[in-house]
Amino acid sequence: MLKKKSLLLIVLAIVALALVACGTPDDGEDDGGETGEFMCPETWTGLSAELDAACRGEYDGTVVVMNGPFTDEDEVKFNESIADFEEWTGIDIQYTGSKTFETTITASVDGGAAPDIADFPQPGLLLGFVKDGKVIDVSTFLDESWLEQNYKQAWLDMAMMDGIMAGIWARYNAKSQVWYPVPEFEEAGYTVPETWDEMLALSDQIVADGDAPWCVGIESGDATGWPATDWMEEVMLRTTSLENYDRWSFPASPEERLPFTSPEVLNAAQTLSDLWLTEGYVYGGTQAIVTTFFGDAPVPMFDNPPKCWLHKQGNFITSFFPEGSVAGQDYDFFYLPPIDDAYGKPYLIAGDIYAMFNDRPEVRAVMDFFTRGDSLRTWLASGGALSPHNDAALDWYGDDVERGIAELVANADSVRFDGSDLMPGAVGAGSFWKGMTDYFSGVVDLETALAEIDAAWPSE
Amino acid sequence: MESLKVRRLLSSIAVNGALFLICFIWTIPTLALLISSFRPRDDIKSSGWWTVLPHRGWQTTEELPIPEDMTRDEPITIEGITATYDEFREGVVSEDRQTQFLWVGNLRSGRIEVRERKWGVNWDFTFENYGQVLAGKTYEITNADGSVSIVQGDNFTGAFLNTFTVAIPATVIPILIAAFAAYGFAWMRFPLRKVMFIGVVALLVVPLQIALIPIMRDYVSLDLNGTFLAVWLAHTGFGLPLATYLLYNYISGLPRDILESAFIDGASHFTIFLRLILPLSVPALASFAIFQFLWVWNDYLVALIFLGVTNSDIQVMTMRIQEMTGSRGQDFHALTAGAFVSILVPMIVFFSLQRFFVRGLLAGSVKG
Numbered sequence: 001m002l003k004k005k006s007l008l009l010i011v012l013a014i015v016a017l018a019l020v021a022c023g024t025p026d027d028g029e030d031d032g033g034e035t036g037e038f039m040c041p042e043t044w045t046g047l048s049a050e051l052d053a054a055c056r057g058e059y060d061g062t063v064v065v066m067n068g069p070f071t072d073e074d075e076v077k078f079n080e081s082i083a084d085f086e087e088w089t090g091i092d093i094q095y096t097g098s099k100t101f102e103t104t105i106t107a108s109v110d111g112g113a114a115p116d117i118a119d120f121p122q123p124g125l126l127l128g129f130v131k132d133g134k135v136i137d138v139s140t141f142l143d144e145s146w147l148e149q150n151y152k153q154a155w156l157d158m159a160m161m162d163g164i165m166a167g168i169w170a171r172y173n174a175k176s177q178v179w180y181p182v183p184e185f186e187e188a189g190y191t192v193p194e195t196w197d198e199m200l201a202l203s204d205q206i207v208a209d210g211d212a213p214w215c216v217g218i219e220s221g222d223a224t225g226w227p228a229t230d231w232m233e234e235v236m237l238r239t240t241s242l243e244n245y246d247r248w249s250f251p252a253s254p255e256e257r258l259p260f261t262s263p264e265v266l267n268a269a270q271t272l273s274d275l276w277l278t279e280g281y282v283y284g285g286t287q288a289i290v291t292t293f294f295g296d297a298p299v300p301m302f303d304n305p306p307k308c309w310l311h312k313q314g315n316f317i318t319s320f321f322p323e324g325s326v327a328g329q330d331y332d333f334f335y336l337p338p339i340d341d342a343y344g345k346p347y348l349i350a351g352d353i354y355a356m357f358n359d360r361p362e363v364r365a366v367m368d369f370f371t372r373g374d375s376l377r378t379w380l381a382s383g384g385a386l387s388p389h390n391d392a393a394l395d396w397y398g399d400d401v402e403r404g405i406a407e408l409v410a411n412a413d414s415v416r417f418d419g420s421d422l423m424p425g426a427v428g429a430g431s432f433w434k435g436m437t438d439y440f441s442g443v444v445d446l447e448t449a450l451a452e453i454d455a456a457w458p459s460e
Numbered sequence: 461m462e463s464l465k466v467r468r469l470l471s472s473i474a475v476n477g478a479l480f481l482i483c484f485i486w487t488i489p490t491l492a493l494l495i496s497s498f499r500p501r502d503d504i505k506s507s508g509w510w511t512v513l514p515h516r517g518w519q520t521t522e523e524l525p526i527p528e529d530m531t532r533d534e535p536i537t538i539e540g541i542t543a544t545y546d547e548f549r550e551g552v553v554s555e556d557r558q559t560q561f562l563w564v565g566n567l568r569s570g571r572i573e574v575r576e577r578k579w580g581v582n583w584d585f586t587f588e589n590y591g592q593v594l595a596g597k598t599y600e601i602t603n604a605d606g607s608v609s610i611v612q613g614d615n616f617t618g619a620f621l622n623t624f625t626v627a628i629p630a631t632v633i634p635i636l637i638a639a640f641a642a643y644g645f646a647w648m649r650f651p652l653r654k655v656m657f658i659g660v661v662a663l664l665v666v667p668l669q670i671a672l673i674p675i676m677r678d679y680v681s682l683d684l685n686g687t688f689l690a691v692w693l694a695h696t697g698f699g700l701p702l703a704t705y706l707l708y709n710y711i712s713g714l715p716r717d718i719l720e721s722a723f724i725d726g727a728s729h730f731t732i733f734l735r736l737i738l739p740l741s742v743p744a745l746a747s748f749a750i751f752q753f754l755w756v757w758n759d760y761l762v763a764l765i766f767l768g769v770t771n772s773d774i775q776v777m778t779m780r781i782q783e784m785t786g787s788r789g790q791d792f793h794a795l796t797a798g799a800f801v802s803i804l805v806p807m808i809v810f811f812s813l814q815r816f817f818v819r820g821l822l823a824g825s826v827k828g
Contacts, residue, residue, distance in 0.1 A: 071783040072791070076599045076611050084604075099782055100764065107765050111676030113685050188568040209566040210532065210549060295790055296505070305565030319790045322502065381602035398602050 039088035044372065046146025054365035060090030062362040067108070068119030068352070069101035073319075074384060081378040085369050091362050109134055114357035117366065119170070121352050122421040123158065124428055129355070130161045136356040137164035141364050142371065150371060150390045154415055159353060169388045170370050171379075172351030174405045175230055175314045175418065177333035179298060181306050190309070196238070196339040203281055206309055212283035215301050215308040216276060217292025218437065225433030227294050228272075228440060229420040230348065231312065232432075235268040237346040238339040242414055249419030260435075260454035261447075269439075269446055271339065276440065283308035290441040295320040302330070312336055314350065315386065315405055327401040335408060344413030350421055351388065424458050431456030490803075497796035498585040504793045511582040518551075518560050518575035526563075526570050538572060548572065589797035593784065597794075616801060618773065619780035623802075625688055626763060626776055627756040630695035631749055637696065638703030639711075639745065643733050645704070646712035647719060657708070663701040671698075672765050679766065686774065690766045698762070699752050710744035711737055746816030754806050777802050 040055035053059065070078060075097045082093050096115075098104050102125060105118055109129060120126040129135050139147075142165075147156060155169045178199075180192075188209070193199035203213040218227040236245050244264050251257035258264060277286050283300055284292065295317075300307035302322050311317070318327065325331060338345055354370050356363055369375050373392030379385045381398040386406050397403035409415060420428040435453035438444045444452070495509045527536055535544045541561055543552045548563035560575040596615035602608050644650075645657045675694060679685040684693075714737070722732050738745075760778040767774050781798040785791050810817070 070787050072597070072613070072786045073599050074787045075783075076613055077601065080601045080603075080611065097783065097787075098764065098779070099785075099787070104764060107673055107676060111673050111685075111765075112680040113676060184569055188566070206566070208532070209568050210545060210563075210570075211566040295788065299505070305569050305571075316788060319786070319788065377604040378601060381604060381606070382600070383602075396604070 040085075041374065044374075046143040046149065048141050048143055048364060048368045050141060050361045050364035051368035054089040054091060054362060054369075057090055059362040059365060061092075062090075062360075063092045063094055064117065064363050064366045065115045066093055066095045066117045066119070067101065067105060067115040068095065068097055069099065069121055070119070071097035071099055077379045077382050077384060080382070081376055082369075083378075085366075085375065089365065091366060093366060109357065116358045116360070116363045117354055117356055119352050119354050120167070121350065122425075122429070123161070123353055123417070124422055124425055126166055126353060126355050127161050128425075129357075130164065130166045134357060135164070135166050136359045137166075138168060138356060138367055139165035142168070142368060147371065150373075151388060152390070152415075155388050158417055167353040167355035168367060168371050170352050170354045171376060171385045172349045172388050173314045173316055173386060174409050175312075175348040175350060176234060176336045176346075177312065177315060177405060178336050179301070179311045179313065179317065179331055179333050180309055181301050182328075182330060182332045184304075184306050185309065192334045193337055195337045199337050200275075203275075203278075203310070207280045211306070212280060212308045213310050214276070214282045215297045215299075215311040216282045216289050217294045217297030218289055218440065219291055219293045223429070223433060224290070225435075225437035226420065227297075227313065228289075228436035229428075229432050230314070230418065231272050232268060232436065233416070233419045234312070234336055234348050235271050235339070236265070236419070237348060237414075237416055238336075238343055239268050239271060240264040241343065242346070242416065245416055245419065249417075250422040254459075257457070259457075260450040266446070266450060269450060273439070273446060286440070286442075290437055315402060316384070318401070319384070327399045333401060333405070346414045346416055347409050347412035348418060349409065349415055350418035426456045426458060427453065493796055493800055496793075497589050497800045498587070499793075499796075500584060500586045500588065501791075501793040503582065503584055504796065507582060514579055514581050516577060516579055518562075519578045519580060520573045521576050522574040524572040524574060526567075526572060532567065539574070551575075589794060590801075592794050593797040593801055597784075597791075614780065614783075616777070616780060616798070619775050619777040620801075622774055623757060623777040626691050626695075626767075627753055629688075629692045630699070630756045631753045633692060634696045634699040634703045634752060635745055635749060638700055638707050638748070639738065639741070640733070641700075641704045642707035642711045643729075643737055645708050647732075648729065660701050660704050664705065668698045668762070672761075676765060686767060688767070688774070691763055694762050694766055695752075695756050695759070699755070703748050703752065706748050707741065707744055710741055714740055743816045746813050750810060750813050750817050753809055757802075757806055 036056055038052075038055050039057065040051075044051075044055075047055070068078075075095065078095060082095075085091070086093060101119075102122070105115075105120075105125075108114055114134065126135070138159075147168075151169065156165075159165050159167055159169060190202060190205070193202050206213040216227075218225055220226055233245075233249070236248065244258055247256050247258040248260075248262075248265060276282055276289060282289055294313070298311040298313065298317060298320060299322065301309065301311055302325060318331075321331060335345065335347075354367065356367055371389070373387050373389035373396070376385060376387045376389070376392060377396055380387055380392065380396045380402075383398045383402060386402065386409070387396075394403050394406060397406060420432050422428065423432065431453045435449040438452070439446055439449035492509045495512055496504055499509065499512075524538065527538070532545050535542050536548075538548075538561060541552055541554065543561075545563065545567065548561060551560050551562040553560045558577055560577070562573045562575060563570055564573050565571060593616050595612070597613040599611045599613060600608055601611050641660070645653060645660075675697075676685060679690050684690040718736060719732060722736060727735070758778065759776075760782070763776045764779060767776065781795065781802060784794040784798050786794075
């Protein structure tokens with residue numbers, strides 16, 4: 001008996017020791033500058049009062065807690081990008097990434113433990129918090145003329161939600177790229193298409209040569225179907241006006257909304273369907289569309305010789321390409337061509353908006369820092385992010401492909417945000433995914449699928 | 461007599477054979493995980509773990525250039541075999557079934573591979589997955605000035621220790637409380653005893669998810685959120701109903717005579733509990749300990765809500781494993797090694813306590 005009790009005591013003692021060892025937060029070794037001296041780059045202009053104070057070391061030793069969805073490699077790149085700023089100001093930005101960010105942020109905000117700053121890849125999710133009055137209006141302390149100088153107006157407009165500036169755009173990724181394997185493509189004598197018809201002709205040519213032109217896969221676990229929604233948005237932008245796209249994805253009022261059952265959306269869906277369901281166009285046949293993991297979809301492109309030749313996806317997809325393949329050498333991209341010249345060359349993007357939940361001076365300073373290209377510089381050089389900031393120079397990008405994308409986006413006739421991320425969650429992260437999946441798996445016909453998607457739109 | 465023996469022998473062979481087969485089938489997923497964890501990333505993505513076993517397949521022995529000026533419709537003859545392009549794409553097998561002619565690629569840039577049927581194994585093993593898990597992945601970071609630095613990602617050690625720190629008290633605390641409670645419900649007489657016990661049992665059906673946000677609000681106001689104490693208390697609360705119920709079943713079934721004679725000898729409730737009940741209920745305690753430990757060890761949600769959102773230094777292993785797969789799941793091969801490291805401890809715990817486990821489960825259900 002005594003033995004058991006002492007055993008228990010030992011266990012408890014070990015636990016207590018472990019606690020002491022793991023639980024104590026590290027004492028920050030702050031080597032920020034002395035108060036008064038301006039440590040940040042002299043080139044920075046339009047500083048808010050808080051950022052100026054932070055650069056003089058006034059918030060040395062404070063902690064800003066940040067949550068977001070990026071983990072692993074992206075988390076490392078983020079931490080490296082902010083390291084200089086932490087050194088200049090002595091502010092410790094503690095970032096925690098979680099792949100279930102959408103769930104945890106709701107729990108922590110509702111539970112009253114909101115992080116100081118949160119990174120939202122889906123503005124639709126942020127809008128909910130804005131409506132609940134949880135989000136701080138950043139325009140109250142950021143210098144207006146600085147924002148106008150460093151962001152295109154479209155970015156600032158997209159940050160306005162429910163009458164307040166709900167956050168600042170920190171990064172984006174571009175979607176309108178079609179990737180192809182360069183050496184084999186050139187060897188086969190194919191040429192990069194400039195128009196939709198040329199692209200269809202190229203597809204027919206590849207079919208005639210015995211291959212499937214397109215690598216398509218929309219499987220993604222719970223989120224199966226999202227690559228199809230990206231495609232839908234691309235085709236929408238190329239077959240109808242920007243006003244219609246905005247009315248479709250982010251209507252200002254219920255009366256203005258362009259429903260999924262409208263002829264414009266039906267036309268876009270039909271165009272996409274014609275591309276994917278044409279016999280022989282998709283590698284593995286049409287039944288493979290729904291069952292192929294989106295990350296595995298481009299892999300046959302890198303077989304020798306390629307099994308499929310074209311793959312449209314956001315710039316993040318390069319992390320799924322086989323190890324050792326070189327941008328610009330083994331693969332490259334072309335812009336998904338326009339369908340109707342009347343709508344120019346639109347570019348589809350998605351991005352991350354940083355929103356602020358707790359109003360403290362050091363949090364304000366950090367938010368101001370994120371309005372500057374310098375907050376992304378290391379990330380751009382390491383690859384994997386694109387900068388919405390005007391002061392981020394093109395030569396900061398680490399590889400030609402991302403530089404090329406950034407240049408294309410900067411010169412695009414119009415830029416629009418991923419519609420499914422703007423739509424209410426029930427549609428954009430629900431029925432839209434499911435409807436597209438149902439249609440391409442052959443469960444329902446197109447009209448029924450679109451009607452199903454539309455039925456989920458909240459009536460308010 | 462003889463036939464009886466033979467029949468017994470046969471039936472025992474049949475039973476043991478069936479058990480062995482079931483065990484084997486149940487072990488396959490673990491075995492597959494173990495094998496996969498030693499395979500390189502590209503192999504995991506392109507072929508199944510069973511290809512490490514000897515199997516017969518086509519192996520390329522020769523490559524032929526494609527004939528010029530051919531069209532899709534007309535048959536061609538290669539090495540004495542006549543077929544159309546589309547047939548060659550599917551693979552044409554020679555008459556003795558030992559050679560296959562396969563057109564790889566398309567009409568423009570393809571080649572013809574001559575393949576022979578051979579036995580082979582895919583024995584390309586690596587420790588890289590375990591390296592990434594145990595030492596942390598390395599990332600190449602290009603600095604703003606163009607220099608490249610290598611950054612070491614988080615490794616498993618911290619998360620591993622954190623999981624222990626969470627799991628041990630979260631197992632011990634509910635057992636202690638539940639053993640006291642079960643004794644009280646079983647052997648002490650006090651008003652509303654039945655009602656309170658029904659209340660405890662009723663709590664079994666409450667899903668823990670609905671309690672997360674209210675508890676979190678309380679934790680925030682008590683400044684407990686993001687501490688180990690918060691997770692211990694949460695796991696204790698969620699584990700108590702089952703623990704109390706399980707231990708009550710066992711303790712109430714202990715022979716009344718022993719306890720009565722102890723009472724007559726003047727033992728207090730506390731002495732009886734410590735000297736009689738605890739030693740007698742070791743099987744039940746152990747079986748619940750296994751339950752609770754495994755549950756806490758594998759828990760993701762509770763730890764994520766109460767620990768993980770605020771600080772990555774106190775992450776538990778389930779969260780770490782999930783992060784290892786990369787922001788978009790591009791590194792899911794790391795999951796194999798990570799998962800295997802994480803199931804080692806539960807396996808050790810289970811195998812070392814399993815004899816209690818079986819006894820405890822049985823003893824709880826059979827009164828007497």
